[in-house]
Amino acid sequence: MKSIKVYFFFVCLAFSLVGQAQKNTNQNKFKQLGQELPTPNVYRTASGAPGHEYWQQKADYVIEAEIDDDKQILRGTETIKYYNNSPDVLTYLWVQLDENVRAKDADTYKINTSSISDKMSVQQLGKLFYDFDGGFKVEEVKDINGKMLKTTINNTMMRVDLPSPLKSGEAFSFKIKWWYNIGDRMKVGGRPGYEFFPEDGNYLYTSAQFYPRMAVYNEVEGWQNKQFYGRGEFALVFGDFDVKITVPEDHLVASTGVLQNQDDVLTKKQIELYEKAKKTYDQPIIIASQSEAERREKTKKKGKKTWHFKAENVRDFAFTSSRKFIWDAMGVKMSDGRTVMAMSMYPKEANPLYELYSTKAVAHALKWYSHYTFDYPYPVAWSIEARNGMEYPMICFNYGRPEKDGTYSERIKYGMISVIIHEVGHNYFPMIVNSDERQWTWMDEGLNSFVQHLAEQEWERNYKSRRGPAYKIVDYMKGDKSNIMPIMTNSESIFQFGNNAYGKPATALNILRETIMGRELFDYAFKEYSNRWKFKHPSPADFFRTMEDASAVDLDWFWRGWFYTTDHVDIAIDNVKWFKLDSKNPEIENIAKRKERDEVLNYIEYQRNKKEIKQTYDEQDRSLRDFYTDYDPLAVSILDKDDYQKYYSRLSNAEKKMLSAGYNFYEITFENVGGLVMPLIIEFEYTDGTTEVKRIPAEIWRKRHDKIKKVFPTKKEVREIRLDPFLETADTDTSNNFYPERQQPTRFELFKQRQRVRGQQSGGENPMQRANRAKSKGKK
Helix, strand or coil: CHHHHHHHHHHHHHHHHHHHHHHCCCCCCCCCCCCCCCCCCCCECCCCCECCCCCCCEEEEEEEEEEECCCCEEEEEEEEEEECCCCCCEEEEEEECHHHHHCCCCHHHHHCCCCCCCCCCHHHHHCCCCCCCCCCEEEEEEECCCCECCEEEECCEEEEEEEEEECCCCEEEEEEEEEEECCEHHHHCCCCEEEEECCCCEEEEEECCCCCEECCEECCCEECCCCCCCCCCCCCCCEEEEEEEEEECCCEEEECCEECCHHHHCCHHHHHHHHHHHCCCCCCEEEECHHHHHHHHHHCCCCEEEEEEEEEEECCCCEEEECCCEEEEEEEECCCCCEEEEEEEECHHHCCHHHHHHHHHHHHHHHHHHHHCCCCCCCEEEEEECCCCEEECCEEEECCCCCCCCCCCHHHHHHHHHHHHHHHHCCCCCCCECCCCCCCCHHHHHHHHHHHHHHHHHHCCCCCCCCCCHHHHHHHHCCCHHHCCCCCCCHHHCCCHHHHHHHHHHHHHHHHHHHHCCHHHHHHHHHHHHHHHCCECCCHHHHHHHHHHCCCCCCHHHHHHHHHCCCEECEEEEEEEEEECCCCCHHHHHHHHHHHHHHHCCCHHHHHHHHHCCCCHHHHCHHHCCCCCCCCCCCCCHHHHHHHHHHHHCCCHHHHHHHHHCCEEEEEEEEECCECCCCEEEEEEECCCCEEEEEECHHHHCCCCCEEEEEEEECCCEEEEEECCCCCCCECCHHHCEECCCCCCCCCCCCCCCCCHHHHHHCCCCHHHHHHHHHHHHHC
16 A cells, blocks of 8 residues: 555656646747757758759659459559659669558458447448458569569558669669459449449449559658558659550540540540630530430440540549540630640539539639649649549549439539539649648648638639638537647548548638738748649648748747647637826816716615605704815815916926827736637727727737737727627637627527428428429419
């Protein structure tokens, strides 16, 4: 027992010393990020720009792939030429086998947690079993001369041992032959795979991560060979692609790159319409119509065609293939005079939505992302409807199908437009500004969601963006901290993935733009970052440093609070004191004092005594009265006036001006309840009905981050003071933002116990269906 007490004593002592040590170190919210960020060097500078010795590797691919439409198998061969531009000697290469995430023995399924509840559906139980064999079947890895190379496969990574060290400036070529079973995305999940349409017996293939891909090697991570578990996406090397894809002859194919053999795979009419679309900038041209697609669905030709594509300076390659596709296209003018082709392919099930909006949404995204970053450098940009949401260079897979009667809900319409803008936007982040998704999801998803929000606001006034506005992140930030992680968390370890990697960083950037930096400074710095790091591999420090370097705004406090902690914004008006200058003029000051005195005389006891005490003693016996009985200390005498004149004559002109101005002074105490320091945006509403907004930079918290005071002089009297009136700081509790305190009602709903009226009225219809029914009934 004694030993336990001694042990407990030392444990308590240890914790006490740790706490004391923290108190004696710099815990200031404005502490610089020097210790958190890597040391600048010749590869990455302190300004956030690439250094004068920056380097990156390159990998070129020649691929031949074929889809077996009967067995749903993808077979391929590829030749990779890997360029060692690093100063290092490499003895092995790491190749990513991302399709192994669907192998029967994949760690992805082993590490997923699960539990049993009282009620479970067949679908929920089905997720506890996994028998699909979807991993890569690597048949051979050879050098360019056909000699087998030694390889080691570790889950989703394959090490290729080089026959001799690869020195700096040298290149090495090798070949890989492989195949895998294509998964039914509706059953096994994931982005690549197929969708089967039982109504017509056809397939729609989305082929991505379909070939073994080189891992990134750089001076930040060495080899980025962290395993792929399905969430932390990709870190990839730029290179050139020469790809031939063999599919059934009546399929249409869209892919990364530019089609090289259009005469072999397109009809003469399709080529003519495509050339027309190149010169059409307002409305898409339909190149392959719905009626053509419906004919192809029925005939199902058995022959084959090979589509040949080339792509330069891309980090990846993906394609889609189906006989179900409708195809439309239009041109988009870039500022340098180039025409980029915005195009869509979609099955008839996606009409009329995709014909109405898809290609225009692609064109819109290219216009506004180019505005905020750099001109889109590639020749094409595709949107493919595949009940999906995933991005690759020049091509993305999206969702958004209407009801079978052609109507659609508001949620589906705007969800479709938003996902297309978002996925097309990924061409910029991370396909060109090539961050490491496996390590930092927010660097592409967060930045992209932010620019998506800007583009959405250009689509329709007050577009209901899902992410970006500060007030939309409030519920997340005020939530249970045990279920929230800092943004600077590895992709595989994040709670609430969408809020953490998409919503919060997008909101943070929007707050920087609207509240902290201002649009002009922010837009310049953001464009500078985008241009510095296009076709390169940026890290978080490069982004943080560039935003400060290009704006002269110290943002270390912001990065620390928003990206490195789970603190939230809750700044309260704790107290307000109202002061006025004492003019010393008895004719003015005594009026105010008399008013205060009269308010005291309104005390309830005095009021009741007036009625119940008929006569006081001194009223009965007048001899009790003397000078002080009727003396009014607030009455102004000639001597009081003389004293004031003497006082006033001794004042300077500046003092006289201040006295005569009649200023009100409001001393406001602000309390930082949530932990995140933020600027103070304060709205004063005056008694005459006018308002005034004062903006105080966040640096007001630089010395005290818990509670501060500030005095605001005003010529008018204040009726109400409101903090964060425009909801721009993500304040999680606005009830403490008012002086005087404002009571805000909590809504509750009146409903019938057995019948939810609203549900009965709607009958499950979307608004478009209901409007059509009402219109039809009106005609009758």
